[in-house]
Amino acid sequence: MGSKRTGEKLIYWIMRGITYLVVIFIAYILIDILLNGLPAISWEFLTGDPKKSGAEGGIFPAILGTLFLVIGTILVALPLGMFSAIYLTEYAKQSKFTQTIRMAIVTLAGVPSIVFGLFGLGLFVVALDFGSSMLAGSLTLACMILPTIIVASEEALKAVPKYMREGSLALGATKWETIYKNVLPYALPGMLTGAILGIGRAAGETAPILLTAAAFFLPELPSSVYDQVMALPYHLYILATQHPEAQKILPMQYGTALVLLFLVIGLNFVAIVLRIKVRKKYKW
DSSP states (O other): OHHHHHHHHHHHHHHHHHHHHHHHHHHHHHHHHHHHHGGGOOHHHHHSOEETTTTEEOOHHHHHHHHHHHHHHHHHHHHHHHHHHHIIIIISOOSHHHHHHHHHHHHHHTSOHHHHHHHHIIIIIIISOOOSSHHHHHHHHHHHHHHHHHHHHHHHHHHSOHHHHHHHHHTTOOHHHHIIIIIHHHHHHHHHHHHHHHHHHHHHOOHHHHHHTBOSOOSSOOOSTTSOBOOHHHHHHHHHHTOTTTTTTHHHHHHHHHHHHHHHHHHHHHHHHHHHHHHHHSOO
8 A cells, every 4th residue: 555655656746847847948948038039129120121131120021921821820720620620520420431530630630830831832832823922821821720620629519518409409499500509609618729729830830831921031011812921930940040140140039039929929818818708608
């Protein structure tokens, strides 16, 4: 008995130590970015255009381009992911075919982002002739986060008790009325969790937009979805790896990283607030 308790305590402290270690690493990264990035933040930096290959000026076009790409990704991926999850959970019969589809979705969730970038390059940029554009980049990012949204949405729908469906159907409601009025409101907070994870990933990815949408510098802001855009992840990648004076522009790198970090946190915060409001409104 004593050896079992000792083993249990040992496992507990190992898990606790690993958790603290992860927190320490994350805290170190965040503090490093904050301390080195804050001195670079200014009104000119946030609202100006890049100058001298990014060594001076601002990152406003990159901020705007990142927001455009994220909004386009959400508009495509969110409805597709949620409706796919509704079909697989509520309508599709449980068979080997649906099991294969689910396995494919889970597998796609773990595919490296560069593979999605090559897929987007081949399909959207070349085959569909969208060119390197905001549209091609948003569609590529949507394909990348779609599996995450579908899996999270499916789990949220399955968590809604069956009696809520059965009671609605017994009262004469149609299948869609039951889903729309009795299932979706209670599953929506969990479905938004998948959206939050997807948004964070889409905003910070470099490889997909590198091949489909991003440019390091553009003389003017995009005027249509068929134009290229500047984006914070790609801008940061070029500053850190391709600039001839990488050490000299280190403050610009940290400043860009800090803005990207706050942008991702801000997008996630908006989604989390929305999820909390929905959860408070619909409780079961």
